[in-house]
Structures are given as C-alpha cells and as structure tokens.
Amino acid sequence: MERLFHSVRITINDKLYVKDPESSNLGKRIVEESILMINDIGFESFTFRKLGQKIGSNESSIYRYFENKHKLLLYLASWYWGWLEYQLVFATNSIPDPNTKLERAIEIMTQATEIDLAFTHINEILLNKIVINEYSKSYLTKEVDQENKEGYFVIYKRLVNRMRLMINEVNADYPYSASLASTIIEGALHQYFLMDHFSSLTSCNKTTTPTEYFKHLAFNTLNIKNNG
Template sequence: MAIFISNIKFNIGDSIYVKDPETSELGKKILKESILLINEIGFEEFTFKKLGIKIGSNESSIYRYFENKHKLLVYLSCWYWSWIEYKLVFATANMENPMQKLIKAIAVVTEKIEDDETTDYINESVLNKIIIEEFSKTLQTREVDNENKKGYFIIYKRVINRIISFVEDVNPEYPYAKSLISSIVEGALHQHFLKDHLKTITNCNEEISPMHFYTHLVENLLKK
C-alpha cells in the first residue's frame, strides 16, 4: 500500500484553509512540525507563534495558510480520515464475505497506527495520537452546525457511512447501524485514550486492543 499512498493527494475542502499547504515546501513543513508540536505540548498550549519559532518562519507566514489553529486542527483531522478512508477501501476491495469485510473495516478504524514512511511530511503514528487526544475539539464547538454545512466533516462522515453499508450487508434487519458504527469509530479513540491514561476503567491494554473489543461486540451483536 505504501507504494500507492506516496502518490496520492487527498481532496480536502478548500474552505478549511487559505492556501493549500500541500502545494509548497513551507506548507508541508507547517503540517509536519505542527503535528510534532501539538503532540509535544497539547493543543491548548499550541500557538502559531510557537510553531513559527519551530519552523524558523514568521508567524504571519502561517496565517497565509490557515486563519487560526482550529482550522489547522480540522485540516489535520481531515487528512487523517482521508488516509483512513484510503486504507479502508484498499483493505476491503476484494473481499466478498460481508462479515469478514466488516471485521476488516473495524480493524482499520480501531487498530494501532504505524507511521507510513512514504509521506515524509506527515507522521501518521503521531497524528493518530493527536486524533485520540484532540479530535473532539474539532466537533464539539459552537460552530459545529455551520462548519458541518461547509463540509468540514464530510470525510469523517464518509468513513462512517462506508462501514454502515457493510453492517447492512451483514444484517439488513439490524435497526441501529448508524449508531453502532459512529459509536465504534468514536469509541475506539476513547478506548485508546483510556488505555493510555485511565487504565482501571477499560479492558484494553498491551495485549487486548480496542480492535479485539469491537470485533467481539460486532460478531456477537450481528450474528443471525
């Protein structure tokens, strides 16, 4: 898969950025270093001024790409879910058994992420940590309805809807496919968070992953 990903340009809505960061070396550097800095200090402490120091550029140069740090975080989340969508399509493309296809899809959205070295300006492993810690900040804002209308979350919803269709193939009579899959995709992030920070309230650990939990859940819930 790495051979193909290196040549792919994800289509992220242009309402999120001022200038597409993937069209210049500075833009790619902004993406690369913002991921590392957010992971290092957290989104609350992250500022464009600190990022400017990190990349050796004026703060104003970052504003030529993003209006504010919220839109930068939205962009990073869109890139992440686009990458997950690509992995999902690739992993399930030639599978005919509906349950096996669903289980593979669940593995893609719940598994531990390793860095894809072909994308040298995006460390997917570190970006995954940011999504686990910070993704709720892209959704749970007062502007969520307006941003939804602008298409900020279309890729995230597309990932969920694709897996919903797999559930419907497995058991078309199951009435809660949408709630099930949105809970799994969101819940996997939460279980990874609990595994890392609040270990006493999750069964997930170094041996048991969120993938194991959600695979068990789906297999038992949807069996006819």
C-alpha cells in the same frame, strides 16, 4: 505498500485552508511541525507564534496558510480520516464475504496506527495521537452546525457511512447500523485514550486490543458468531 501509492493525495475541503499547504515547502513544514508540536504541548498551548519560532518562520506567514489553529486542527483531522478511509477502501474492496469484510474494516478502524512512507512530511502515528486527544474539540463547539454545512466534516461522515453500509451487509435487519458504526470509530479513539490515562475504565491493554473488543461487540450484537 508505499511504492504503489506515491501519487496518492488526500483531498481536503479547500475552505479549511487559505493557501494549500501541500503547494509549498513552507506549507508542508507547517503541517509537519504542527503535528509534532500539538502532540508535544497539546492543542491548547499550541500557538502559531510558537510554531513560527520552531520552524524559523514568521507567525504572519502561517496565517497565510491557515486562518487559525482551529482550522489547522480540522485540516489535520480531515487528512487523518481521509488517509484511514483510503486504507479502509483499499483493504476491503476485494473482499466478497460481508462478514470477512466487516471484520477487516473493524481491524483497520481500531488497530494501532502504522507509519505510511508515502507521506514523508506526515507522521501518522503522532497524528493518530492528536486525533485521540484533540479531535473531539474540533466539533464540540458552538459553530459545529455552520462548519458541518461548510463541509468540514465530510470525510469523517463518509467514513462512518462506509462502516454503516458494511454493517448493513452483514445484517440488513439490524436497526442501529449508524449508531454502531459511530460507536466503533469514536469508541476506538476513546478506548485508546483510556488505556493511556484511565486504565481502570477499559479492558484493553497490551494483550487485549480494542480491535478484539470491538469485533466481539459488533459480531455479537449483529447475532453473528464472532470471527475474532
């Protein structure tokens, strides 16, 4: 797959950075190592000072790329959702049957992440873990409405909307398509978190995947015989 998409770039709202991190080597290292570090020590303990030390650069240089770590998190999350959106569109585009299409969409949105060799400086598996553990913190803030207006969440919203449309195609009379779409996308993150930390609160494990659960949930609530 990677060969086809060497030239694909995820486009991110330019208000999320001061200087585009894709435009320089240092910028890419900031992104690359911040993913490792946030994953390692958690977003709360992560600081630009520590990141600077790790990449042998200066704190003040990192501030020339990102205003603060909150924006860096929004950037990383946007990249992740943009990347997922790309896969979603690519995988479902050519499927004419709405049921099969939705089924494939749910798979894309709820499956365990795999590495994409097209982006060498981004570890998608770790980024997925960051999204599971930290994404909520990016919008559970007092500034969410302002930041939403600024367009910091457009990719995520577009992605949920794509899911919603596919749900509508399966059952146009279903009155909760937006809620079901957001439940699947946000719920998948939550189920993965529970698998790691609160196993008694989920039915998912190595043999029963979140994908299976959400497929069953979606097709039954849409009154369609479950494909999965």
